[in-house]
Amino acid sequence: MAAFEPQTVLDVRHWTDRLFSFKITRDRGFRFENGQFVMIGLPVDGRPLVRAYSIASANHEDELEFFSIKVPNGPLTSRLSQINVGDQILVGRKPTGTLVQDSLLPGKRLYLVSTGTGVAPFVSIIKDPTVYERYEHVILIHGCRFIDELAYGRETVEAIASDEILGEYAEGKLLYYPTVTREPFVHQGRVTEMLADGRIPTDLGLPPLAFEDDRVMICGSEAMLADMVALLKSRDYIEGSHSSPGHYVIEKAFVEK
Ligand code: A2P
Incomplete structure (x- = not known):
């Protein structure tokens, strides 16, 4: 059986000159957990050129959705950003990933902390009704450089x-908390710093981040993940996995170099 299945593009939206999202058909047999990623791409010179993309749709939906950056010379995204309705995309058969509910211990609040395209897996998770049964609050934090980059999440x-x-x-x-770093906005600053100094919980009327009650899922750049993990470790947080659930889980957001 081939590793990739062709699916048809149903919709494409360009959000900024750097960001776009698209919807494709979903095979009836394609199952995934909300928050997971899958390899997707295009055939190039007769071979599949694929990258790991978080699935932004929820698993109760009929279509698969993805949110992507456009890199002018990126081997895949420069091509993918040109797709049109009716085109075909290759989709891997095995979704996987760490941003899944079973890797977290029970808690009162779930913080979903993202920068840039790192919001994609959390778009899937906030569409999952069961997440609202598990937690008193689900807090989506999205940090971007500029306000227009927040539009997809908003x-x-x-x-x-x-x-x-x-x-x-x-x-x-x-609860939704958007913030930008490079122009004036109602919330301004890096997500890491605003969690560390308590600005985000205070603005939302919540207590400071603590491992006893607050679970955290993180998706962003390597630098953002490192800063978030340092903050959580300083507060005695333990990383979770499928075999050993903990207080937080992390995954790198897709960026094509
Ligand atoms: P900044 O403008 O201060 O670099 P990018 O588009 O480069 O991935 O950045 C998305 C957002 O993530 C930007 O607001 C950026 O802020 C922020 N960012 C970059 N590095 C970090 C970090 N180490 N911790 C938290 N946020 C970061």
């Missing part, structure tokens, strides 16, 4: 709030 949060079924689960539980 629209998803708005769509959840106005969804007849999901809206009821998320009401009063889903």
Whole structure:
């Protein structure tokens, strides 16, 4: 059996000159956990050119959605950013990843901390009704350089709030905290610093981040992951895995060099 299955592009949205999202058909047999990633790509010179992409749709949805950066000379993203409705995309058969609920111990609050395209796996997770049954609050934190880069995350949060079924689960539980670093905005600063100094929990009316009650999932650049892990370790957090659940899990956001 081939490692990749062709699927058809159903929708493409360009959010900024650096960011786009797209929806493709989903094979009936393709199963995944919310928060996981899969290899996707395009055939180039007769061979699959693929990268790991977080699935941004939830596993109850009929289509698969992805959120991507565009890198002008990136081997895959320079091609992928040109796709149109009706084109075909290769999708791997084995989704995987660390940002799954079973790797976390029970807690009161779930912080989803992201920068850039790192918001993608959390878009899947905040569409999962069961996450609202597990936690009192689910807090989506998204840090970007500029305000227009927040649009994909913000629209998803708005769509959840106005969804007849999901809206009821998320009401009063889903808290959204966007922040930017390179222009004036209602929240300004790096997510790591604003969690460390308590600005984010204070703004949301929550207690400071503590391992006893607060679970954390992190997806961002290597530098952001390193800073977040240092902060969590200084507060006695232990990393979780499927075989040994803990207080936090991390995954690198997709960036093509
Ligand atoms: P900054 O503007 O201060 O670099 P990028 O697009 O480069 O991935 O960045 C996305 C966001 O992540 C930007 O707001 C950027 O802030 C921020 N960022 C970069 N490095 C870190 C880090 N080590 N910790 C937290 N946020 C970071």
